Amino acid sequence: MSYLNYLFLAIAIVSEVIATSALKATEGFTRPGPSVVTVLGYATAFYFLSLTLKALPTGVVYATWSGIGIVLISLVGWLYYKESLNLPTILGMVMVIAGVAVINLFSKAH
Numbered sequence: 001m002s003y004l005n006y007l008f009l010a011i012a013i014v015s016e017v018i019a020t021s022a023l024k025a026t027e028g029f030t031r032p033g034p035s036v037v038t039v040l041g042y043a044t045a046f047y048f049l050s051l052t053l054k055a056l057p058t059g060v061v062y063a064t065w066s067g068i069g070i071v072l073i074s075l076v077g078w079l080y081y082k083e084s085l086n087l088p089t090i091l092g093m094v095m096v097i098a099g100v101a102v103i104n105l106f107s108k109a110h
Contacts, residue, residue, distance in 0.1 A: 006052075009056070009064060012044075012045045012049040013065055013069055015042070016041065016042065017069055019037065019041025021073065049065065059103075063100060063103050064103070067097065067099060
């Protein structure tokens with residue numbers, strides 16, 4: 001297992017979070033700047049995700065990507081868009097992080 005694969009996965013996650021954050025600002029793809037950021041961000045995310053999938057199991061990759069992405073995009077929404085995070089939301093994200101950690105630390109899939 002190469003750490004480079006996890007670097008690729010991290011790039012995919014960050015790119016997806018950037019793209020999703022910009023997606024809200026596109027206002028239905030009527031604003032060119034955020035629209036370009038969204039398209040390039042998703043293209044970058046899927047490219048690096050495809051590199052990761054060459055070496056790591058799909059389930060592990062997707063669980064990690066989606067779990068960390070959920071937490072990061074929620075934090076972006078909270079910090080940048082001033083969206084609220086209530087206790088059930090925070091507890092749910094803690095469980096998502098715990099689940100991703102269990103999969104990555106204890107799964108024999110990779």
